Amino acid sequence: MPHKNLQRLSIIDIARDAGVSPATVSRAFNRPDLLKADTLQRIKAVADEHGFRPNRVGSSLRSGSTRTLGLVLPTLRNPVFAECFEGAEQYAHAHGYSVMVASTSYAPATEAAAVQSLIDHQVEGLILTVGNPARSSTLRTLTAQGLPYVLAYNESATHPFVSVDNGAAASDMVSLLAARGHRRIAIISGPLTASDRARRRLAGARSQARKLGLDDVAHLPMASHTEADSEQLRALLDAPQAPTALFCSNDLLAASVISRLRGLGLSVPADISVCGFDGMTFAALMVPPLTTIEQPSHDIGARACASLLACLQGETPPSLRLAHRLISGGTVAAATSAAS
Known part of the structure; x- marks a missing residue:
């Protein structure tokens, strides 16, 4: 040529x-x-x-289509959401789309501003994780504007989503703890107002504890979703009938809890058991490896993108709950007679 x-x-x-x-x-x-x-x-x-x-700009002007999707996540510091982005971006790229990403720091006002910015950039649809789908003004705005969207990680009876069954996953973890002899369990989470996932995990854990005849599951909310406070942990463990196992709402928080417990002179799992939720890669590299619930974050992003592209073609894809997996690591041991 x-x-x-x-x-x-x-x-x-x-x-x-x-x-x-x-x-x-x-x-x-x-x-x-x-x-x-x-x-x-x-x-x-x-x-x-x-x-x-x-020439993407010229093509967009001629066709009226930007072939760009928006992705709104709470943070990219958490590897779970980074994996979700990777899954969505790879699927979009394979089907001729680009992805613009924004993070919200779990703040509703930031969430609304991020979504509006993506709308201003003419995205054709959105994949997003919100704090509470039932009360989200952002979702009401998207519905009113007729912009297609799919939730990732959230579960909802009225909005399309791709997630795991958070309640069932938490139930499985409580069953594991009960099988190891733990009757007093506490859930550690960030602010529940910013995460319906944590709320569902707490509800699932409490429901299963009641079915198994365990003590009521305590709840200790931290100011941060990924950082534990030593004084709050000390107060929890100094209380009468202190828990023998701590179930953290995500793996980053579990890692922080273990670090703070060691600072308090406690050994995991010899003195107290700790488990998490997410199944991050680093959890298997901890010493000992973290007991956790694995959710397929890459697949959640990819399947959410597939659902969104189906919406853009005029289809109404069903909401999906993907399978979770219980990973039994070394941070959960049998409840000792002294602890019990």
């Missing part, structure tokens, strides 16, 4: 040299899933050889 000025290279040039139509070249960059693998590979090879990249 004769050399061309890259600034003048067009879809028509790529189509001619790849032996396909301009429409097929357009689909290769906008809807690659519609093409056969060999056709897609041939077009990409010609484009790569000559450094061709499609």
Whole structure:
């Protein structure tokens, strides 16, 4: 092929040299899933050889479609949400979409501002995690504007979502603790107003404890979702009938709790058992490895993206609860007679 000025290279040039139509070249960059693998590979090879990249701005102006999705998460400091972003972004990219991400720091006002910013950037739909779907003004705004959205991690009877069954997962953990002889269990979480996931886990744990005839599950809320306070832990463990096991609402909080307990002179699990929720990669690298509930965060992001793209095609995909997995690590031991 004769050399061309890259600034003048067009879809028509790529189509001619790849032996396909301009429409097929357009689909290769906008809807690659519609093409056969060999056709897609041939077009990409010609484009790569000559450094061709499609003009996304021009394409958006012509088609009225930005092929951009919004993703709103509480934070990217928590690897759970980073994995969710990765799953959503990879799925979107494979289907010709880009993803713009924003974080909210668990603050409703920041959440509303982040969503509005993404709307201003003309995203075609949103994947988001909110504090409380039942009371979310953000979801009411999206519904009023008719912008498609799918929740990730939240569970709701009235909004489309992809999540695990948080209550059932917490029930499984309580059953494990009960099987190890623990009758007094406390849930450690961040502020419940900012996380319906923590609320559901607390409710599931309490319900299962009642079914198993255990003591009422105590609840110790921390000011942060991922950072424990030593004095609050000391007060909990100095109280009469102190818990023998601490069930933390996420793995980062569990790691912080274990660190603070060691600062108080306690050994995990010899003196007290600790478990978490999320199944992060680092949890298996802790010494001892953390007992936790694994949720498939990468798949949650990917499946939420798939549901959102289905919505953009006019479909109404069902909400999904993906399977969780109980990981029995070394931070839970049998309740000792002294502790009990």
